[in-house]
Amino acid sequence: MAERVLIYDTTLRDGMQREGLSLSVGEQLQVALHIAAFGVEYLEAGFPASNPKYGELFGLLEREDLGDTRLAAFGMTRRRGTTADADPAMRGLAESFAPVVTIVGKTWDLHIEKVTRVTREENLRMIEESVAFLVGRGKEVVYDAEHFFDAYAAHPGYALDCLRAAEAGGASWITPCDTNGATLPGRLGTVVREVRAALPGVRLGIHTHNDAECGVATSLAAVDEGARLVQGTVNGYGERCGNANLCSIIPALAFKMGYEVLDADRLAELTALSHFVAETANLQPDAWAPYVGRNAFAHKGGMHQQGMNADARTYEHIDPAAVGNERRVLVSELSGRGTILAKSRELGVDLEDDPERVPAILARLKELEHRGYHFEVADGSFELLLERETGVYEPLFTLESFRVITEKRADGRVETEATVKLFHDGERLVATAEGNGPVNALDAALRRALEPRVPELREIGLVNFKVRILDEAKGTGAATRVLLDSSDGHETWGAIGVSENVIEASWEALLDSLEHGVRRVARARATAAG
Structure with missing residues (x-):
């Protein structure tokens, strides 16, 4: 029988000494309950007499059932x-x-x-x-x-x-x-x-x-x-x-x-615990962390992905599911034929019966990445790329034009207004909205025009916006890459846009993000309905 090693968690005491890390008493209580539910043998909750916050935490913990976890x-x-x-x-x-x-x-x-x-x-x-x-x-x-x-x-x-x-x-x-x-x-x-x-x-x-x-x-x-x-x-x-x-x-x-460490069935909760503690601490989970990071089992190189298709053990040291993580196939300029097939299967796009399309998709992918696209962090845009290249793409709407006006006034106030003109189901729609910046205003205008007809948009929110200059030597004429992350409250996906005009790049990423999100929400509803 395997010998047992006991786990003593000191996140709430020693972990709190990290610079910039501060949790409210309520947040500390939630972290404590999650760690105890994970099944560690010892949970150190701090020095009860050192400050009022720890005193309050111990008062709350006294009323909680920590199971077999012993509080220290x-x-x-x-x-x-x-x-x-x-x-x-x-x-x-x-x-x-x-x-x-x-x-x-x-x-x-x-x-x-x-x-x-x-x-x-x-x-x-x-x-x-x-x-x-x-x-x-x-x-x-x-x-x-x-x-x-x-x-x-x-x-x-x-x-x-x-x-x-x-x-x-x-x-x-x-x-x-x-x-x-x-x-x-x-x-x-x-x-x-x-x-x-x-x-x-x-x-x-x-x-x-x-x-x-x-x-x-x-x-x-x-x-x-x-x-x-x-x-x-x-x-x-x-x-x-x-x-x-x-x-x-x-x-x-x-x-x-x-x-023997913890109960065997608890180990699959490790990734969820890691991310919960990070999010509660208002810290971004480390995507490159071993075992629990989003990229811990992400495969990018074509040769690696070919090996993975043959046997996952070729490039994975453990089964990701053992720690509650998952395998990810990244799409990039390093990708090969096997990557495209694997990713298309993952996204529900069938290329098996039309293998001649794969080289064309791969060539298009590498062309776009040469221009500055980065599909490994933009799964939403990549799925739409597959749809376009396989001829099954149906646009959410047809754009006539969009316009963004930003005005700075003498009193220091800055106002941004966006107008979109588009066609949906043969009807011309025009909407104008204000926002705290061009992307926010465009997003608001699109929603004003489409939400009465596309209710799935109400479930989609933008959660991250990143801009990167791709060729700094060109100064203000450099190409710009915009990455948008959106969420339906359950899952998150990325979208990308690239242009010399930052607003155009933002529009491209915004459109991909919303189009992909509408498809995702609609599929989830259909699945739930049976």
């Missing part, structure tokens, strides 16, 4: 010159409803001398007495040895004595911390092995940071050498370069190293 309160060893039972912070931890308390203590001479300003002997007493006090109050105690690997490099004997003090106090887990994130995997593994030999009865954890881009690797190295509790954060959020990323550690432990 975080704090430090007792202050110097006092006893644990006389330290208000220690008493607060003991009185917390959280069944687990994690306390951090000093290990490195640099900190003992410069920060706590106590003798080595007093530091050892602070560790043991703090742990013993909390254990005596019925708490499961996790002891975090701060800067352990720096301390071990400077004075290994005393660093081990600090761990022995926590052991003597009754700590359930003792966690050496690579607080500065500076230790490389080989060295860290060696130290953990030596710690295990010196303290054979101790249950070891590991807590690492990512300052040397090794947070995941060092955590896995520690597990290789016997650590069985891994601390980290969702998406690797944390101070400086971040903490060890649980979204990479968990699947590596399960699929690469053969350990």
Whole structure:
């Protein structure tokens, strides 16, 4: 039977130290509930006495059912010159409803001398007495040895004595911390092995940071050498370069190293958890993140895609579905015949019976990408391209003209007005609308003209707008690429336009986005209706 490795999540405490990251109490509660539902064994929710926000969060969590996840309160060893039972912070931890308390203590001479300003002997007493006090109050105690690997490099004997003090106090887990994130995997593994030999009865954890881009690797190295509790954060959020990323550690432990991690059926929820936490934090999910990123299983090169068509194992290290992700076939100037066929099948356009069309589509694709189009991020525009090249395209309307007027007034106000003239089902429609810019005004005018006839437009919203100059050397005469992302509230798709005129490029992307969206909404309705 596979050995189990326990997961300790510190997103709500250590993760919140990332620059620019701040969650309301309500948002923190939702993140906590999602992490607990994911099934981690330990959820650290911060230091309840450090500020009113954490105090309120603990009050809310006390009323929640976290299932089998054990909530941990975080704090430090007792202050110097006092006893644990006389330290208000220690008493607060003991009185917390959280069944687990994690306390951090000093290990490195640099900190003992410069920060706590106590003798080595007093530091050892602070560790043991703090742990013993909390254990005596019925708490499961996790002891975090701060800067352990720096301390071990400077004075290994005393660093081990600090761990022995926590052991003597009754700590359930003792966690050496690579607080500065500076230790490389080989060295860290060696130290953990030596710690295990010196303290054979101790249950070891590991807590690492990512300052040397090794947070995941060092955590896995520690597990290789016997650590069985891994601390980290969702998406690797944390101070400086971040903490060890649980979204990479968990699947590596399960699929690469053969350990039992969480419940097997929960692993398929990893991508959803990663994206939920990012979106709640108002951060863009990292599209290139291993395992959970949108591009983690995206295939662009023609040779790669040919291999994928033969056997997905040729260019995928795991099944994307195992972590709740999905395979994506990207269309670009690197694409080959197999790419076009695969993407057309994915989009529901049948080219199998007319293979002669494939070279023509491929040639058209490469011509457009040479001009600046970028279809791998514009799936909506690519589907419309396939329709046009296969002769099944039916335009949403026929354009007669559009006009955009932007006026800046003496009082500083800027107003933009757009007028569209078009034909729909043989009837000429004219509509004018104002907006906060040309694209917004055009979008509003189109909707005013078409929504009474095309109700699907009401379900489509623009969610992102990006402009890029393709040839900066040409200055204001350079070609412009506009990318639009739209959503129906369930799925998101991209559309693209390219022109020397930014408004024309925006119109092209806007039109593709709305046309594709109308088709998508109509298909979804038809499917729902049976």
